[in-house]
Amino acid sequence: MLTVENVTKKFGNFTVLDDVSLEFENGVYGLIAPNGAGKTTLMKMLATLSFPTSGKICYCGDDILKLDEKYRDVIGYLPQQFGYYRDKTPKQYLKYLAALKGLDKKESDKRIDELLETVSLTDAANKKMRKFSGGMLQRVGIAQALLNDPKILMLDEPTAGLDPKERVRFRNIIASLSRDRIVLLSTHIVSDVESIANKIIMIKDHKILYNDTVKNICDLLDGKVFEMTLNESDITEFEKNYHILSQKIEHNTVTVRFISDNGEDEGAQKVYPGLEDVFLRIYGDDVI
């Protein structure tokens, strides 16, 4: 089990995270917050790339900084900006990283072949990465994070730059990997985690705002989210009275999704809230 115990992180006088405590067990954790909220900082501390100003992070009861190499043996990390060697093939690159991770050569060759198949890159295994699309590079990134069969897999904004098809493929990969490990996935794209995360962690004002299941978080807005169709000309007036979550324009009408305590009075239809509704409600102007 991985625990974050009263961790505060400051850069000079600026506090990025304030007294954060978390517990992780096997499963997928979606870390969602707008850009700049401290997701990457938390991920980097969990990956031992950055250190808490105060508090500590423990794995199975031991401080991860003291565990040092032993902890690095059980983690897999995909950074937000994944670096690679343009002139190398995925196979060459993964072999190099496998060596850096201290894996046995024979075992790593087998493991690399398996992983390339998992991320559907077998056909491109011997092609230079300079020709790869963003999605293919991201899959190489996921493969490298899985090289040592990590107990803790940390993926920082893994779907950034991926097209919708790639994102679906990515979600499927993550879902299949989460059975026997902690998967921590940071993103500001809510739909990436909504269907696969066992728990959602939301950060606001440098603190953990929610750490709960998707259902429990969505229930916070149960009975308060409505949808109705308006004429385009009525939208401006409607916006003054209600917190609009989203709008969908069709011909001359607009279907609005909004929050209200008494939406039914307006003739709107009550809908079950999604995680994105909660996200937009909580972060409001931060996400614009």
Add this chain to the structure above:
Amino acid sequence: MNIEYPSDFEINESIGYICEKGKIKKHGFFVFLRDMTKGLGFANVFYGIMDAMLLTGFAFALLCMLSSAILEPNKQNSAVIASFALAPGVFITMFLLSYIKEKMSMTYSVKMTCKYTVNHLLAYRMFVFSLLGAVADAAYVLLICIKTDLNYITLLCVSLSSLFLFSLVLIFAVLRFNSIFAPVGLLIIWIISNGTLWLFVGDFYGRFLQQIPIWIYIVFAIMAAAVYINRLAAFSDKRRTIYVNG
């Protein structure tokens, strides 16, 4: 029920055994080098920086040709200063190219989460670069001695003590400051200070370097090398805080 308890001796022996097994052993730098060579392989330690090493070799060859062209038997002071001032050249060029390449590389974060981190790689490389630097210095000093009739052993001691003095200051700078400006700044200071002395008080500077007894150079080089290796071990263990956004 009669339970047979172990004797005090057996208890103490068992506790001692458990403690010994659980204790994290501190290994020396040479054990680190051996383990890393065995575990990672020489090729992987120098992965992606062979171009930097070849470039340095090419620059060194040019320096030798240039020195060979301009050195004359009556320029002994200049020859001694050149042996001292240029001694860290090969070492620092290889180190800087390697260091900047790793620090600026987008692969830095991933490598820092591996068993062998960037710091392990840099510490290993620094040691090898020092050895290559010493070999290059030995060759360069030989060239100088052929051209100027200076004593080879004396000049080699001057050159090696300069190399290890520079290496020592460099490792402290790198340990203290987490920035590529630390080695670059040190190189600039070295060039300016030696260049100024050479230009303005060249005769005095050359004579001064020649007057220092050879045993002082030898003792200094050995001591500097020992502390340098000790600090290299500390550098390989060092985990760095890197600036993060978000």
